Amino acid sequence: MWTIWKYKIPLCESFxxxxxxxxxxxxxxxIDNEPYLWAxxxxxxxxxxxxxxxxYTGREVHKDLFYVDTCIIYGVVLxxxxxxxxxxxxxxxxxx
Numbered sequence: 001m002w003t004i005w006k007y008k009i010p011l012c013e014s015f016x017x018x019x020x021x022x023x024x025x026x027x028x029x030x031i032d033n034e035p036y037l038w039a040x041x042x043x044x045x046x047x048x049x050x051x052x053x054x055x056y057t058g059r060e061v062h063k064d065l066f067y068v069d070t071c072i073i074y075g076v077v078l079x080x081x082x083x084x085x086x087x088x089x090x091x092x093x094x095x096x
Contacts, residue, residue, distance in 0.1 A: 001043045009035035009052070009080065011073065016049040023050075028069035028080050035071050035078060051083040 007017050022042035029036060055061050057077050065081035072078070
């Protein structure tokens with residue numbers, strides 16, 4: 001079954017969010033100066049940790065980052081990306 005889930009985005013340069021492996025991010029927005037993202041997810045797919053990166057305006061963007069959306073918190077522009085260079089398997093091992 002597919003549903004829409006909301007996730008809080010921590011205010012740090014990189015972070016991981018546990019979410020179903022099959023997802024489509026549809027929106028990023030601030031609510032009361034807290035950033036959130038919404039994704040359509042397949043509730044029946046396995047959970048994985050997805051690594052996100054916040055890139056500030058004027059900073060370098062690595063070629064393996066996939067753009068998600070932009071939001072503004074306290075006047076600071078946050079460009080949200082998925083870091084496709086990183087994948088964590090269920091057993092905790094990393095593969096590149």
